[in-house]
Amino acid sequence: MKRRTFVKNSGLAFTAGFLPIPMFSIKQKKQYKMGLQAFTIRDAMAKDLLGSLKTVKSLGYEDLELYGFDSGKIAYYGHTATDFKAILDDFGLSSSSCHYGFSDYLNAPKDTLRKFVDTCIKGAHALKHSYITWPWMAPEQRTLETFERLPDLLNTIGEQVNQAGLGFAYHNHDFEFHTYGENTGFDMILKGTDPSLVKIQLDLYWAVHSASKTPKELIATAPERFVMWHIKDxxxxxxxxxxxxxxxIDYSEMIPALDTSALEFYYLEQGGNFAENSIQSITDSADFFKRNLKQLF
Known part of the structure; x- marks a missing residue:
């Protein structure tokens, strides 16, 4: 058969119902780093920073969420942001988020808050963070008046942080699930903030401990906003x-049921109540996590 005749007949064949096989893209599974909130081992890091980081790495942790930012020096754990990034690099560790002390600026003038956020941004850029996270409010700040004005404040910070090319997230404890007026603080934050500016770091422990909804139900209200988790028992x-x-908490049952479409990072954490000490706790938690939970992500 001549080439021209073959091509002509082949074209007729396609029109007769022989359609080309569609090519489907294979959706790749997200690759999560095993994370640790460094607050868990704050005592050990204060005594021996380098030794603690070496242990963290040896246990299989890959990514740290930091705390304790020094805004005056733009430093972490006594080291400038640039120097601390070099220390993390030497151990093969990364840091994707940090808890910054925003509650100290809850009632500060706008210019003062903006300057503080600028220092957080400088530190976050030096560490190659993805997120700047609001972690806490002091007990005396947990009022209806605070939660009524908090969404606008979070939007303002989120806009400044987003303009710098970083993400901004709010981390919950138990008090956000208490009722203030007619709504919970958590609902007031979700409903009053711009989803593009303010994301959520969901502490799964506190959600189980204090929320009227399950973690699955909480995430389902706005799946695109829950970009980070804290995991503790x-x-x-x-x-x-x-x-x-x-x-x-049965995480082996919980995790597969959660919407992870927006999840970028998770961090194991234990704020206290150690069976022996903080280093042994992150050792035991890492072992359990790697054997039972890591494969669920």
């Missing part, structure tokens, strides 16, 4: 923190 009797696998 709950003591079966006291409901305090405990090492992963020792408590009452």
């Amino acid at each position: 709950m003591d079966k009797i006291t409901r305090d923190y405990t090492e992963l696998g020792n408590g009452s």
Whole structure:
């Protein structure tokens, strides 16, 4: 058969129903780094920073969420942001988020807050962070008046942070799930903030501990906003923190049911109540996580 005749007949064949096989793109599974909130080992890091980081790396942790930013010196743990980034690089660790002390500026003049946010941005850029995170409010600040004006404040900070090429997130504890007026603080934050400017770092422990909705239900209200998680277990009797696998939260059942479409980072954390000490706790939690939970992501 001549080439011209073959091409002509082939064209007729396609019009007769022989359509080309469609090419489907294979959706790649997200690759998450095993994260640790450094607040967990704050005592060990204060005594031996380099030794603690070496241990963290040896346990399989890859990414740290930091705390304790020094805005006056733009420093972390006594080292300038640039120097601390070099230390992390030497250990093969990264840092994608930090908890910054925004609650100290809740009632500050706008210019003062803006200057503080600028220092956070400089530190975050030096560390190659993806997110700047609001982590806390002091007990006396947890009022209806605060939650009524908090969304606008978060939007303002989020806009400044986003313009710098970074993400901004709010981290919950238990008090956000308390009712202020007619709504919970958490609902007031979600409804009053711009989803493009303010994301959520959901502490799964506190959600189980204090929210009227399950973590699955909370995330389902706005899946695109829940970009980070904190993972820690709950003591079966006291409901305090405990090492992963020792408590009452069944993460092996919970995690597969959660919407992870927006999830970028997760961090194991234990704020206290260590069975022995903080280093042993991150050791035990890492072991349990790698054996039972890491494959669920």
